[in-house]
Amino acid sequence: xxxxxxxxxxxxxxxxxxxxxxxxxxxxxxxxxxxxxxxxxxxxxxxxxxxxxxxxxxxxxxxxxxxxxxxxxxxxxxxxxxxxxxxxxxxxxxxxxxxxxxxxxxxxxxxxxxxxxxxxxxxxxxxxxxxxxxxxxxxxxxxxxxxxxxxxxxxxxxxxxxxxxxxxxxxxxxxxxxxxxxxxxxxxxx
Amino acid sequence: xxxxxxxxxxxxxxxxxxxxxxxxxxxxxxxxxxxxxxxxxxxxxxxxxxxxxxxxxxxxxxxxxxxxxxxxxxxxxxxxxxxxxxxxxxxxxxxxxxxxxxxxxxxxxxxxxxxxxxxxxxxxxxxxxxxxxxxxxxxxxxxxxxxxxxxxxxxxxxxxxxxxxxxxxxxxxxxxxxxxxxxxxxxxxxxxxxxxxxxxxxxxxxxxxxxxxxxxxxxxxxxxxxxxxxxxxxxxxxxxxxxxxxxxxxxxxxxxxxxxxxxxxxxxxxxxxxxxxxxxxxxxxxxxxxxxxxxxxxxxxxxxxxxxxxx
Numbered sequence: 001x002x003x004x005x006x007x008x009x010x011x012x013x014x015x016x017x018x019x020x021x022x023x024x025x026x027x028x029x030x031x032x033x034x035x036x037x038x039x040x041x042x043x044x045x046x047x048x049x050x051x052x053x054x055x056x057x058x059x060x061x062x063x064x065x066x067x068x069x070x071x072x073x074x075x076x077x078x079x080x081x082x083x084x085x086x087x088x089x090x091x092x093x094x095x096x097x098x099x100x101x102x103x104x105x106x107x108x109x110x111x112x113x114x115x116x117x118x119x120x121x122x123x124x125x126x127x128x129x130x131x132x133x134x135x136x137x138x139x140x141x142x143x144x145x146x147x148x149x150x151x152x153x154x155x156x157x158x159x160x161x162x163x164x165x166x167x168x169x170x171x172x173x174x175x176x177x178x179x180x181x182x183x184x185x186x187x188x189x190x
Numbered sequence: 191x192x193x194x195x196x197x198x199x200x201x202x203x204x205x206x207x208x209x210x211x212x213x214x215x216x217x218x219x220x221x222x223x224x225x226x227x228x229x230x231x232x233x234x235x236x237x238x239x240x241x242x243x244x245x246x247x248x249x250x251x252x253x254x255x256x257x258x259x260x261x262x263x264x265x266x267x268x269x270x271x272x273x274x275x276x277x278x279x280x281x282x283x284x285x286x287x288x289x290x291x292x293x294x295x296x297x298x299x300x301x302x303x304x305x306x307x308x309x310x311x312x313x314x315x316x317x318x319x320x321x322x323x324x325x326x327x328x329x330x331x332x333x334x335x336x337x338x339x340x341x342x343x344x345x346x347x348x349x350x351x352x353x354x355x356x357x358x359x360x361x362x363x364x365x366x367x368x369x370x371x372x373x374x375x376x377x378x379x380x381x382x383x384x385x386x387x388x389x390x391x392x393x394x395x396x397x398x399x400x401x402x403x404x405x406x407x408x409x410x411x412x413x414x415x416x417x418x419x420x421x422x423x424x425x426x427x428x429x430x431x432x433x434x435x436x437x438x439x440x441x442x443x444x445x446x447x448x449x450x451x452x453x454x455x456x457x458x459x460x461x462x463x464x465x466x467x468x469x470x471x472x473x474x475x476x477x478x479x480x481x482x483x484x485x486x487x488x489x490x491x492x493x494x495x496x497x498x499x500x501x
């Protein structure tokens with residue numbers, strides 16, 4: 001595929017916000033920030049668990065864990081947390097299929113959990129994730145990492161780690177593309 | 191999905207979606223301290239059982255409660271049914287009282303379909319928990335869920351023998367329709383007296399020789415001999431039935447190594463299944479009961495956790 005100029009609108013009405021290279025660099029920067037803020041490589045470090053919210057938060061969490069291991073030498077635990085059953089909008093659309101939930105060995109009790117998602121928008125997914133997490137145990141603290149924060153919050157929720165802030169109109173759609181699902185990495189505005 | 195009344199004509203994609211939901215629910219609840227999900231908070235589920243049942247009623251009740259629905263149980267014995275109220279009036283009463291879903295078991299075939307018709311305007315969902323000799327769709331779904339766990343997710347080409355009292359069995363009917371929709375091949379093994387009249391039109395093969403069928407099947411489903419529905423001589427004696435169609439240890443040896451033994455319960459040990467077979471690791475009978483809860487949670491999820499359908 002020919003590299004597209006950033007910011008250019010293609011015939012399909014898509015505007016590229018992050019290229020594949022940008023996504024890799026952003027994930028690397030977020031990994032550094034997580035290492036710094038949680039001090040996970042310090043002697044008295046908390047045990048950090050990255051919990052990806054399906055679908056695209058799950059591979060993002062795995063990528064962050066790989067970068068964290070590369071930069072700090074610490075292998076953080078990774079899990080996935082499906083929040084579908086905790087959503088407050090189930091009755092506003094067709095039946096949503098459930099996705100996998102997998103907790104790392106040892107669960108989340110007394111650990112520092114970093115929730116990982118692709119896009120932070122209304123905050124309702126994160127609200128559901130906090131409720132879901134509570135049913136799995138009692139983390140020592142919970143943080144939030146998102147690749148894109150597009151604004152328009154409907155709840156008092158903010159992210160601890162943001163890959164890119166993107167001002168958007170409510171009618172627009174921010175899509176994070178990942179190799180695992182879409183065959184290529186990138187972030188586009190539709 | 192608005193109702194679950196039968197598996198006849200079920201869309202394979204819909205059936206697979208329910209089974210996938212059940213598998214995900216099972217994984218999500220595994221090892222959790224709090225086995226309760228907030229998904230159906232504020233929804234009311236009423237079970238209406240006009241026939242005796244332990245596992246099905248309890249299973250539906252637990253499923254509803256684990257999804258945070260309010261579950262109310264009505265049994266024919268302790269309700270106005272005993273005063274002569276018709277099924278229709280009882281159902282309309284329950285719907286008016288605020289039921290989002292009515293789960294019904296009834297001795298008359300077709301009762302759930304009638305109920306769904308009466309409740310069309312009320313917007314209440316109906317689940318058939320067994321109607322006479324017709325269907326028992328959630329039992330077939332939990333059997334399929336158990337087979338998928340033991341044999342792999344894709345049941346295409348898998349061979350399942352359903353053995354025994356097919357004539358009186360709603361479990362057999364529901365399984366024939368569901369398993370064939372999912373791509374499995376079903377063989378009915380029974381004496382001619384215990385096969386229904388129209389069996390030639392079913393998408394199944396029929397055999398009277400259990401020993402001959404066992405080596406080529408991936409699963410055997412044994413049916414309870416339903417003495418309460420038998421008025422007449424269907425076979426000479428229970429001993430003779432057991433010798434010809436009971437699954438004993440010798441027959442267990444005829445099955446392939448990976449094959450699974452299922453029984454919808456309640457079991458008559460020594461009749462259709464030998465005690466040692468029922469307790470062997472090849473038998474998935476307790477798995478079936480466990481999966482029953484997750485499958486029924488999945489059914490409630492697919493019926494109640496989406497926007498209102500205009501129908």
